[in-house]
Amino acid sequence: MPDRFGCIERGTSMPLWSQVKASLTMLIREDGLKEHDRLPSESELCKSFGVSRTVIREALSQMVNEGLIYRLQGKGAFVRGHRDEQKFVGTTMGFSGEMAEKKQNVTRKILRQEVTYPTPRISRMLQIDPSHPIVAVDRVMLVEGVPRLIVRWAMLQETVPGLERIQLESRSLYDTINRQFGVRLVRADRWIEAVSLSAPDAELLEVEAGKAALKVESVCVNEVGHPIEYYIATFLTDRSRLHLSVSSLG
Incomplete structure (x- = not known):
């Protein structure tokens, strides 16, 4: 050596x-x-x-x-090699869908999948009462076996009834809600901020606590303009970078 x-x-x-x-x-x-x-x-x-x-x-x-x-x-x-550009943050395409287009293997570690009630933040962002049931799916997304991001996702239960019982480790969440429940997301508002990883999130992403990351908060609406989906995605910026396309600037 x-x-x-x-x-x-x-x-x-x-x-x-x-x-x-x-x-x-x-x-x-x-x-x-x-x-x-x-x-x-x-x-x-x-x-x-x-x-x-x-x-x-x-x-x-x-x-x-x-x-x-x-x-x-x-x-x-x-x-490390090159950093992948993640375009799904600027579209309504899911992460798995984008990785499939790039012919990269995506696996998922499901942390939580259940019917529950929204936090005050989710209630406000989805414009629903705190007693309104939602389906929550928290997962770690891995690309070629390497942890890439954590997604904590929620959708109105009446939009995806029974989703909490569907096995999601081996399938795309967005493909599932589109094919099985006919859900179509047409527009999203997203907020991006720099964060330091908490100890639990750092352990999930197999890095040291306090490491720099990006947090993306998202609210998506359906065809009639009702907010039905909320998520927070946490990225490691040394493994990917976000790509947004902006048009019609005044």
């Missing part, structure tokens, strides 16, 4: 972490590492470079900041 890395020169003006970073960057760009390939562990890198774990962690942190790698908690550091 040592011959794969450049030499570390001590006593120079270039910090050790910067030399490690330069060597690892060359390894990624010139040694044939592909997207999602795993880098050696921190202990292996310490041994190969002959430096402390602090030096290795600083080098890896800088590489994460520059978009060269990403980390999965408890699994290590991986080559």
